Structure formats: structure tokens, C-alpha cells
Amino acid sequence: MNSFVFASVSLVVLASGARAAVVTNSDFQLGPGGIGSTFTPSYVVSNSDLINGLAPAAFSGDFAAVELSGGLPVLNNGVYGTITEPGGAPDRTHAAFGLGGGGSNTGTSVTYNLGANPLGYNISAIVVYGGWNDNGRDQQLYTFSYSLIGDAGFITLPVVNFNPAVGANLQTANRSTTTEDALPFLATGVDAVRFDFPAGVENGYTGYAELDVLGVAAIPEPGALILTAFGSLTVMARRRRVAGRR
Numbered sequence: 280m281n282s283f284v285f286a287s288v289s290l291v292v293l294a295s296g297a298r299a300a301v302v303t304n305s306d307f308q309l310g311p312g313g314i315g316s317t318f319t320p321s322y323v324v325s326n327s328d329l330i331n332g333l334a335p336a337a338f339s340g341d342f343a344a345v346e347l348s349g350g351l352p353v354l355n356n357g358v359y360g361t362i363t364e365p366g367g368a369p370d371r372t373h374a375a376f377g378l379g380g381g382g383s384n385t386g387t388s389v390t391y392n393l394g395a396n397p398l399g400y401n402i403s404a405i406v407v408y409g410g411w412n413d414n415g416r417d418q419q420l421y422t423f424s425y426s427l428i429g430d431a432g433f434i435t436l437p438v439v440n441f442n443p444a445v446g447a448n449l450q451t452a453n454r455s456t457t458t459e460d461a462l463p464f465l466a467t468g469v470d471a472v473r474f475d476f477p478a479g480v481e482n483g484y485t486g487y488a489e490l491d492v493l494g495v496a497a498i499p500e501p502g503a504l505i506l507t508a509f510g511s512l513t514v515m516a517r518r519r520r521v522a523g524r525r
Contacts, residue, residue, distance in 0.1 A: 299461035305419070305441040307410075310362060310450030318362045320452035322408055326357025329400055329492040330391040330472065340476075342377035342386035348486070349374040351389065359488045365413045365448040373412065375488050379421065379476030382483020390473040391492075398497035399428040399468040403458065406491040407439070407474075410452035414445035419455050419487075420480040424473040425466050433473055434466070442481065452488070468497055 310318025325331060333355060343350025353360065353375065360375030378385040393400045402425065411417040419441045424433040436457065445451045459465045472492055 299459065301436055301457060301465065302460045303437075303439050303441075303455055303457045305439075305443075305453065305455045307417075307443040307445070307451055307453035309445065310452075312365050312449040314364060314366075316364050316450075318450035318452070320359050320362075320408075320410070322359050322452060322454055324357060324359050324408060324489045325406070325491045325493060328355075329393050329402070329494050330355045330490065331357050333391050333393075336390045336392045336471065338386065338389040340379075340381060340386035340388070341384050342379065342389070344378060344384045344386075345484075346373045346376075346378065347371070348376050348378050350377050351386070353377050354389065354487060354490045355391075357489075359408055359452065362410060362450040362452065363412050365450060367413070367415070371412065373486060376410070376486030377488075378484045379474075379487050380480035380484035381476065381478045382480075385484035386476055387478075388473060388475045389490075390471060392471045393469060393492075394496075396496045397428075398499065399470045400494050401464045401467045401497050402469055402472075402492060402494040403464050404491075404493040405436075405457040405465070406489075406493065407455050407487065408452065408489040408491075409454075409485060409487045410450070411486045412450050413448055414451060416482055416485040417445060417451040417453060418442035418481045418485045419453060420477065420485070421487075422475045422477070423457065424475065425469045426471045426473075427466075428468045428470050433471075436465070438477075464494070469494075 354377045381387045409419045424435040426433050
């Protein structure tokens with residue numbers, strides 16, 4: 280039977296502008312370790328978030344460059360796969376992970392366009408899942424950025440850097456959740472998102488199992504709907520008056 284332990288840390292970073300604070304909570308689970316063992320974390324990743332199943336609009340580096348890893352497709356497939364037994368054998372399969380960090384030509388950036396909603400999308404949380412079959416490549420080090428409808432530039436949130444204290448030869452799975460502590464959304468009117476995986480991560484690159492961007496399609500405010508409806512009624516009334524004079 281798989282076993283795990285749980286730990287958590289919190290990071291609160293003041294953000295610029297009117298936003299109160301961006302909060303990142305991180306936790307991890309441990310597998311049993313041992314020859315022949317595998318570990319499937321109990322995390323429930325989203326299969327309906329805003330980027331689930333989307334093809335990247337752009338990316339740099341190769342998220343499947345080495346280690347028989349799963350590459351880009353596993354980053355938003357709605358599944359946290361099974362982690363293999365501990366050990367550094369060159370033929371060890373790491374199909375549950377895409378590799379980020381830049382070392383050995385691994386991935387450094389991936390961008391997703393969210394869709395054609397004219398008002399964009401409102402993002403409530405960013406949840407990133409990572410891990411490895413031991414403690415050698417289980418650090419999360421990334422930044423999340425977003426662009427707004429009508430603006431090609433990207434706004435970047437504070438860096439997430441989480442490296443759990445894990446003993447040797449134990450499978451590890453981890454999760455970081457970024458939210459806004461005082462508002463329902465981290466950002467509103469978003470049309471694209473980007474994850475960057477900079478150099479400096481342990482051993483050159485680490486494993487990422489899933490990138491979840493939680494949120495909803497933006498809709499007009501009730502006041503705007505009322506004004507739109509009133510405007511439509513006014514136009515219709517004018518057309519009737521004009522038609523009646525003919």
C-alpha cells in the first residue's frame with residue numbers, strides 16, 4: 280500500500296497596485312520508496328480548468344528532453360500519473376512529468392491562449408503539481424504571467440520557489456496553490472497565460488506533473504446588461520416612431 284506524509288508552508292508576497300496580497304501555499308506527499316515500489320499521489324488535479332487539454336500557443340525548450348519523461352502533453356492532461364520506484368538508472372521512466380528549468384535543453388517557458396471569449400477569463404487560482412521519484416529533482420521554481428484582453432504585454436506574479444525537505448530514495452509529489460487573499464480573482468479579463476521555468480533549479484531541471492489555471496469566463500456586470508437592454512429598447516422605440524410617421 281502506498282503511504283505518504285504531509286507538510287505545508289505558506290508564502291505571502293505583497294503585490295503591486297490595488298491588489299492586496301498574492302498568497303502561495305505549498306505542500307507535499309511522500310511515497311513508500313523501495314525497490315519495485317510505485318506511488319500515485321492522492322492529489323485530485325483539475326480536468327476542467329482553463330488550459331486543460333489546450334495545445335500551447337508557444338513554448339521554449341524541450342519538456343521531454345531527457346529521463347524518458349512525458350513532456351508537454353502531461354502538463355495539462357488532467358491527471359497526476361504514477362511515479363516510478365526510486366533510483367537514478369538511465370532507463371528509469373518519468374512519464375508522469377514534463378521537465379522544466381533549462382538544464383539539458385529542458386523546457387523554459389510555455390504559453391496558452393485561453394479562448395475567444397470577448398471579455399476574457401477571470402482567474403481564481405494557479406495550482407502547480409510537481410515531484411520526482413526521489414529528492415533530486417522535486418523543486419518547484421517558476422513564475423506565472425498573464426495578458427489582458429487588448430494588451431499584448433504580460434503581467435508577472437511573484438516567483439514560486441518550493442523545495443521540500445525529503446529523504447533519499449522516497450518518491451515525492453508536491454503542490455503549490457496561488458490565490459489572492461482578499462479578492463475572488465487573481466486577475467480578470469485574461470486572454471493568455473504563461474509559465475516560465477528559470478535556471479537555478481536543483482540539478483538543472485525538475486519534474487512538473489500538471490499546470491492548473493482555475494477560473495471562469497468573464498461575463499458583463501449586471502449594470503452593463505441593464506444598460507445594454509435599455510439601449511436596445513430605446514433603439515427599438517425610435518425605429519417604431521420613425522416607421523409610424525411614414
